[in-house]
Amino acid sequence: MSRVQSAGEVLEAIQKVKAGATAFCTNFFPVQSRLESWVAHRELMAELRDCAAFFLRKDRDFAHLYFCAANPSALGRELGQVPAIATDKLATDLIGPEPSLAELLRLTEQCGFRRYSRLVRLARTASAVTPPTVQAPDGIELAVEGDAPEILGLIERSFDRFADQLPTLYEIEAALAARQIFIIKQKGEIAALLFFETQGLTSTIRYWLVASHFNSRGFGSALIRHYFLSQSAVRRFILWVTATNENTIQKYQHYGYAPDGLIDHVLVNEPAKT
Amino acid sequence: MKSVPEILQEIRPEFDFAASNDFINDGMLDSFDMMTLVSVLDKNYGISIQGTDIVPENFKNLQTIEALLRQSGAKP
Numbered sequence: 001m002s003r004v005q006s007a008g009e010v011l012e013a014i015q016k017v018k019a020g021a022t023a024f025c026t027n028f029f030p031v032q033s034r035l036e037s038w039v040a041h042r043e044l045m046a047e048l049r050d051c052a053a054f055f056l057r058k059d060r061d062f063a064h065l066y067f068c069a070a071n072p073s074a075l076g077r078e079l080g081q082v083p084a085i086a087t088d089k090l091a092t093d094l095i096g097p098e099p100s101l102a103e104l105l106r107l108t109e110q111c112g113f114r115r116y117s118r119l120v121r122l123a124r125t126a127s128a129v130t131p132p133t134v135q136a137p138d139g140i141e142l143a144v145e146g147d148a149p150e151i152l153g154l155i156e157r158s159f160d161r162f163a164d165q166l167p168t169l170y171e172i173e174a175a176l177a178a179r180q181i182f183i184i185k186q187k188g189e190i191a192a193l194l195f196f197e198t199q200g201l202t203s204t205i206r207y208w209l210v211a212s213h214f215n216s217r218g219f220g221s222a223l224i225r226h227y228f229l230s231q232s233a234v235r236r237f238i239l240w241v242t243a244t245n246e247n248t249i250q251k252y253q254h255y256g257y258a259p260d261g262l263i264d265h266v267l268v269n270e271p272a273k274t
Numbered sequence: 275m276k277s278v279p280e281i282l283q284e285i286r287p288e289f290d291f292a293a294s295n296d297f298i299n300d301g302m303l304d305s306f307d308m309m310t311l312v313s314v315l316d317k318n319y320g321i322s323i324q325g326t327d328i329v330p331e332n333f334k335n336l337q338t339i340e341a342l343l344r345q346s347g348a349k350p
Binding site for chain 2 (some may be wrong): 018021024095126127182197198200203235
């Protein structure tokens with residue numbers, strides 16, 4: 001693996017694989033700005049192989065594995081040859097409609113990965129009926145720069161590092177600058193937060209949480225109602241949630257979200273399981 | 275045979291594609307939608323869009339998608 005020096009290097013590697021592709025397959029869908037940020041923060045490594053390219057993005061004590069391959073058999077052949085699989089903690093995501101993922105799941109499992117989590121994507125159109133508004137607690141505010149470390153700590157304690165694409169401190173700071181984190185504070189402590197990303201007519205909830213000792217006070221529902229009201233130009237709301245987290249899925253369904261058919265299988269390798 | 279606007283409307287019925295000149299920046303199509311669209315266009319027009327052509331610039335608006343179809347051998 002060698003460190004990626006520019007976003008162009010990544011695109012060039014992908015193009016090389018695509019050029020000979022008969023049934024191109026990938027789990028790498030980077031938005032240009034995010035890709036540039038990973039490169040600038042020296043988080044991205046790459047390995048070009050025959051008819052396939054692999055990328056590792058450093059994240060805390062492990063790395064996310066991304067791939068693109070000319071066809072599934074090239075993926076199966078080359079993935080097993082990536083040395084990091086035997087030595088480093090890795091997680092990888094297979095995303096698509098469930099039936100389309102069977103072969104990729106089989107190939108990655110043959111190369112030493114094991115299923116770790118399964119996420120479903122939920123979507124809501126803006127025309128979905130929002131339940132009647134109740135009196136929102138006072139105190140919803142936009143988080144500011146000084147809140148970043150506390151937000152990071154809350155997210156890290158509440159979500160899974162392999163499955164939930166946890167943000168870095170610099171991502172949180174960028175979200176704060178973009179006014180995309182709402183919080184409720186109680187006596188100076190962040191009791192609840194909603195972290196989202198809006199791109200044009202689509203908005204994604206990345207993290208919505210209430211600190212455990214502030215449960216049952218209506219903070220979560222106040223935040224999500226405020227979020228919907230604040231995103232009045234958005235037509236499509238989406239998010240990913242763990243498929244087994246029925247309570248959370250029910251909460252989202254209450255606000256008009258429903259599964260849209262996309263699945264994310266998260267797999268980890270042996271070193272990540274220890 | 276369905277038209278491109280009809281196909282887009284089936285994939286993302288909540289959006290008015292005629293009102294946008296940049297489907298990607300306007301948040302109307304993401305990477306996954308692009309892959310779905312390629313599969314539907316292939317089937318609908320009896321073509322095979324090349325992997326190298328599956329880039330956001332080719333899915334920016336109706337004109338770029340129609341240019342991609344012509345380049346891929348779709349008959350009008």
